[in-house]
Amino acid sequence: MPNIKGNAVIGQSGGPTCVINESLVGAVLESAKYEEIGHMYGARHGLEGLLTNDLIDLTAETPETLERVARTPSAALGSVRKKATEEDCKELIDVFKTHDIRYFFYIGGNDTAETAHIVDELARGEDYDFRVCHIPKTIDNDLRETDHCPGYGSAARFVALALMGDNLDNTALKGVKIDVIMGRHAGFLTGASALARQAETDGPHLIYLPEVAFEEERFIDDVAACLDDIGRCVIAVSEGISRPDGSPVFSSGEKDSHGNIQLSGTGALGDYLSNLVKEKVPAASRVRADTLGYMQRCFPGIRSEVDAAEARAAGAFAVKSMVEGELSSGTVCIRRTGSSDRYGSELFMTDLDKVAKHTKEMPAEFISETGNDVTAAFLDYVRPLADDLPVIGRLGQGA
Numbered sequence: 001m002p003n004i005k006g007n008a009v010i011g012q013s014g015g016p017t018c019v020i021n022e023s024l025v026g027a028v029l030e031s032a033k034y035e036e037i038g039h040m041y042g043a044r045h046g047l048e049g050l051l052t053n054d055l056i057d058l059t060a061e062t063p064e065t066l067e068r069v070a071r072t073p074s075a076a077l078g079s080v081r082k083k084a085t086e087e088d089c090k091e092l093i094d095v096f097k098t099h100d101i102r103y104f105f106y107i108g109g110n111d112t113a114e115t116a117h118i119v120d121e122l123a124r125g126e127d128y129d130f131r132v133c134h135i136p137k138t139i140d141n142d143l144r145e146t147d148h149c150p151g152y153g154s155a156a157r158f159v160a161l162a163l164m165g166d167n168l169d170n171t172a173l174k175g176v177k178i179d180v181i182m183g184r185h186a187g188f189l190t191g192a193s194a195l196a197r198q199a200e201t202d203g204p205h206l207i208y209l210p211e212v213a214f215e216e217e218r219f220i221d222d223v224a225a226c227l228d229d230i231g232r233c234v235i236a237v238s239e240g241i242s243r244p245d246g247s248p249v250f251s252s253g254e255k256d257s258h259g260n261i262q263l264s265g266t267g268a269l270g271d272y273l274s275n276l277v278k279e280k281v282p283a284a285s286r287v288r289a290d291t292l293g294y295m296q297r298c299f300p301g302i303r304s305e306v307d308a309a310e311a312r313a314a315g316a317f318a319v320k321s322m323v324e325g326e327l328s329s330g331t332v333c334i335r336r337t338g339s340s341d342r343y344g345s346e347l348f349m350t351d352l353d354k355v356a357k358h359t360k361e362m363p364a365e366f367i368s369e370t371g372n373d374v375t376a377a378f379l380d381y382v383r384p385l386a387d388d389l390p391v392i393g394r395l396g397q398g399a
Contacts, residue, residue: 203234
C-alpha cells in the first residue's frame, strides 16, 4: 500500500488511566519521525473536539513537556463518553478534509474502537485516502483479541496495594471489610486484589466476580465460615456482580450514552452488602465497606512501569503501522511472549471490527471452582503486569 502524506489527529476517549498519556506521547514522538505526517493535532475531549474543531498542534510541544505529560495520569487532551452517530462520523470526514488529515488515532476502549470503525468505513465510501487506528486503553482489561490492555496493569497494582493496606488494617483490628472494585462484566481488576496476599491468612479472603452469579445465602455462609476460621474477613467484590437471573445486585438505573447502566458509583452496593453481613452473620463485628471508585484510574505514584512501557509502545506502533504497514485501519493488540518466569510482550495489529462494541470476560481457568476466588493461573497472568509489590514485615517469624 503506497504511503500517503498529510496531517494526523489523535484523541482520547472513555475513562482515563495512569498511562493513557504514554500512548499519546508515544504516538506524537513517533509521528515526528515521518515526513508523511506534517502536523499531529490533538482533539480536545475526543469526538467533541473533532466535531467543533477544538484542536491543538501537538508538534509545537517541547519534548520536555511531552515527557512530563507522559508520566502524568489522566487524559491530557481531555476525554469524552459521547457515542458517535453515523451523522457525527460524516461530519468528521469533512473536518479531516478541511485540515488535510490523513491519519486518525483514537485511544480508548471498545466503544472508541466502534467509532474508529465507523469512520473508517465512511472514509472508504467517500473515496478519501485515509488511515485510522484504534489504540487500546481500559482498566477493565475487557478488550477482545489482546492479551491485556494498557491501563490495566497500573489499576491492578492500585487494587493490590489498596487491598494489602486493608488487610493490614484488618489484621490489627479484626472485623469484616468489603471493597467494591470496578468491573462491569469482567472481573480482571477485582481478581487483581489477590496479589495482596503474601501469607496464608492474608486477605482478600473472598473475591466475587461478575462472571459468577452472586447468591446472597452463599455469600453469608462464606463470610461466616471465614470468621469462624480466622476471626476476620476481607472481601473484594466487583461492582458488576449480578443475581442468578442476570439482574445487577445494585444499580442506580441511570445509563450513559452507550447504554451502560451505572453500577456502584454511589457506594450503595457496599452499603447493601455490609448491612447484609450485619443482619445475617451474628459473629460479624466492625463491618465496613468502601467503594474504590475513580481512584483506581488515575492515582499518582502507583503506575506499573511495565504498563507504562507497553502503553508508550502501543502509541508508537500505531503510527508506524499506519505509515509503513499494509493496513489502512486496525487496532493495536498485545501478545504475551517469554516464559512463565520471564515476562515479555510484542505488539500486532488486528481488524477494528474484532474489537469494536464487544468485550471479553475472565476465562473459566482464572476462576476458582468455589466461585469466590481466583486461581494460580490468573495470578501468573496478572503478576508481571502489576510490577513488584512491597514485602510485608511480620513479627514472630523466628531467627
